[in-house]
Amino acid sequence: MERLETGIHSGRLSTAEYEANFSDLHPRLDKHEALVAADRCYFCYDAPCMTACPTSIDIPLFIRQIATGNPIGSAKTIFDQNILGGMCARVCPTEELCEQACVRNTAEEKPVEIGRLQRYATDTAIQAGRQFYERAASTGKKIAVVGAGPAGLAAAHRLAVKGHDVAIYDSKSKSGGLNEYGIATYKAVDDFAQKEVDYVLSIGGIEVRHGQQLGRDFSLADLQSKYDAVFLGIGLAGVNALRVDGENLPGVDDAVDFIAGLRQAANKADVAIGRRVVVLGGGMTAIDAAVQAKLLGAEEVTICYRRGKEHMNASEFEQDLATSKGVIIRHWLAPKSILSQDGKVAAIEVEYTKLANGRLVTTGETGVIAADQIFKAIGQTFETSGLGSLRMESGRIAIDGEGRTSLDGVWAGGDCVFGGDDLTVSAVAQGRDAAESINRTLAAGAQPAVAVA
Numbered sequence: 001m002e003r004l005e006t007g008i009h010s011g012r013l014s015t016a017e018y019e020a021n022f023s024d025l026h027p028r029l030d031k032h033e034a035l036v037a038a039d040r041c042y043f044c045y046d047a048p049c050m051t052a053c054p055t056s057i058d059i060p061l062f063i064r065q066i067a068t069g070n071p072i073g074s075a076k077t078i079f080d081q082n083i084l085g086g087m088c089a090r091v092c093p094t095e096e097l098c099e100q101a102c103v104r105n106t107a108e109e110k111p112v113e114i115g116r117l118q119r120y121a122t123d124t125a126i127q128a129g130r131q132f133y134e135r136a137a138s139t140g141k142k143i144a145v146v147g148a149g150p151a152g153l154a155a156a157h158r159l160a161v162k163g164h165d166v167a168i169y170d171s172k173s174k175s176g177g178l179n180e181y182g183i184a185t186y187k188a189v190d191d192f193a194q195k196e197v198d199y200v201l202s203i204g205g206i207e208v209r210h211g212q213q214l215g216r217d218f219s220l221a222d223l224q225s226k227y228d229a230v231f232l233g234i235g236l237a238g239v240n241a242l243r244v245d246g247e248n249l250p251g252v253d254d255a256v257d258f259i260a261g262l263r264q265a266a267n268k269a270d271v272a273i274g275r276r277v278v279v280l281g282g283g284m285t286a287i288d289a290a291v292q293a294k295l296l297g298a299e300e301v302t303i304c305y306r307r308g309k310e311h312m313n314a315s316e317f318e319q320d321l322a323t324s325k326g327v328i329i330r331h332w333l334a335p336k337s338i339l340s341q342d343g344k345v346a347a348i349e350v351e352y353t354k355l356a357n358g359r360l361v362t363t364g365e366t367g368v369i370a371a372d373q374i375f376k377a378i379g380q381t382f383e384t385s386g387l388g389s390l391r392m393e394s395g396r397i398a399i400d401g402e403g404r405t406s407l408d409g410v411w412a413g414g415d416c417v418f419g420g421d422d423l424t425v426s427a428v429a430q431g432r433d434a435a436e437s438i439n440r441t442l443a444a445g446a447q448p449a450v451a452v453a
């Protein structure tokens with residue numbers, strides 16, 4: 001039987017199995033379900049859920065609007081704060097943000113389903129093609145945004161609303177950033193990322209130039225000379241190296257590339273996967289790669305993480321999702337070398353780890369896990385080419401509280417800046433807030449003084 005075949009193969013499952021495996025993780029609530037879910041909200045006056053939302057959406061208000069049969073008004077409440085509220089409703093770790101803070105989240109009760117209600121409202125408005133914003137009169141100002149991910153799109157939309165003309169430069173052939181190339185397939189079905197991009201761009205005044213890479217096709221200095229302001233939302237384009245023997249063997253792949261390939265595949269049956277897969281890492285990328293490897297028909301998928309369960313960046317919900325799909329998560333294991341047979345990956349040698357005086361050390365005890373494919377999900381890195389003398393902090397762009405960088409007229413936000421939490425919703429909040437800062441600065445008719453020392 002083909003699914004037991006060793007090595008890396010495509011077409012391990014039937015068409016029906018692929019369809020079932022990659023269907024919507026949390027299908028949209030219907031009208032009755034939404035009314036029942038909305039009815040559970042206490043509409044708290046101090047709404048801790050709202051404080052926990054990085055974009056500060058007025059959650060009790062949008063839930064009340066759903067409860068009174070006004071999902072379109074509810075969508076406007078959401079989009080006023082977060083124009084990518086549709087994707088955030090699908091990908092936000094609500095169990096760690098708004099729903100964790102919900103007063104109904106107790107031992108006896110579950111929280112109000114804020115994320116699913118947000119999706120109900122935003123999907124209703126997007127499907128109806130309902131636009132809420134008109135552009136202000138033209139300011140005559142031109143702004144360059146580098147990166148068409150959540151940070152760049154949120155910044156561009158807010159700037160366009162204010163009457164500025166925006167040019168977005170992105171190295172890829174499609175807009176959306178990791179919404180298009182990174183988010184797990186089952187969280188963004190039916191090409192939602194592109195539908196949302198179209199919705200955001202329909203405000204007008206935003207031109208997107210694909211295939212344009214900062215550092216290769218233009219420099220930051222070029223943009224500074226041509227535009228009134230620049231926003232950088234370039235995410236994290238690089239990946240950390242494993243630095244163990246065998247890293248370059250065929251079958252050792254980067255998890256983000258694997259996920260991007262899967263997201264772009266017209267047919268899931270074309271995506272090859274190993275029979276025994278090992279994923280190295282402990283974040284959302286590791287979980288997404290492992291779950292999707294399993295859903296593609298891998299027989300055995302093991303996540304190896306070098307620290308304990310409590311140290312994993314992936315949320316409890318994500319970890320439970322992985323184990324519910326049959327993924328094995330093993331802790332306190334570091335990769336030592338990758339073993340091969342006939343020039344291909346055959347196994348990974350791992351070494352046990354522990355904390356000694358707060359530092360992670362290996363114990364000397366080793367083990368071997370059979371594998372024909374290994375995914376590296378050990379973190380992304382920021383690529384600095386084309387940025388000139390921009391001040392960095394811990395390898396990312398340093399910004400002040402308004403998103404201003406150390407260079408006059410240059411703002412930044414999202415994963416590429418220091419101090420963020422690498423979530424879609426936080427990138428949206430930073431893009432939006434930087435746009436407000438740019439608008440204030442241009443309206444005042446002056447560029448800011450160097451804000452970041």
Ligand SMILES: Cc1cc2nc3c(=O)[nH]c(=O)nc-3n(C[C@H](O)[C@H](O)[C@H](O)COP(=O)(O)OP(=O)(O)OC[C@H]3O[C@@H](n4cnc5c(N)ncnc54)[C@H](O)[C@@H]3O)c2cc1C
Binds near residue numbers: 150170213421
């Ligand atoms: C596999 C994976 C799964 C994730 N899952 C979730 C999740 O479920 N929930 C969640 O909240 N977060 C998730 N995240 C994190 C989330 O995707 C990011 O925090 C978010 O996309 C950051 O947005 P951004 O706009 O800063 O960067 P990105 O989304 O990375 O967008 C950056 C854009 O800049 C472009 N670009 C990069 N370099 C250049 C250059 N030199 N020149 C021109 N253009 C350039 C890129 O092509 C891209 O379009 C996940 C991340 C990964 C890797």
Ligand code: SF4
Binds near residue numbers: 040063103112
């Ligand atoms: S905390 Fe919970 S119950 Fe209170 S307003 Fe927010 S969603 Fe409603």
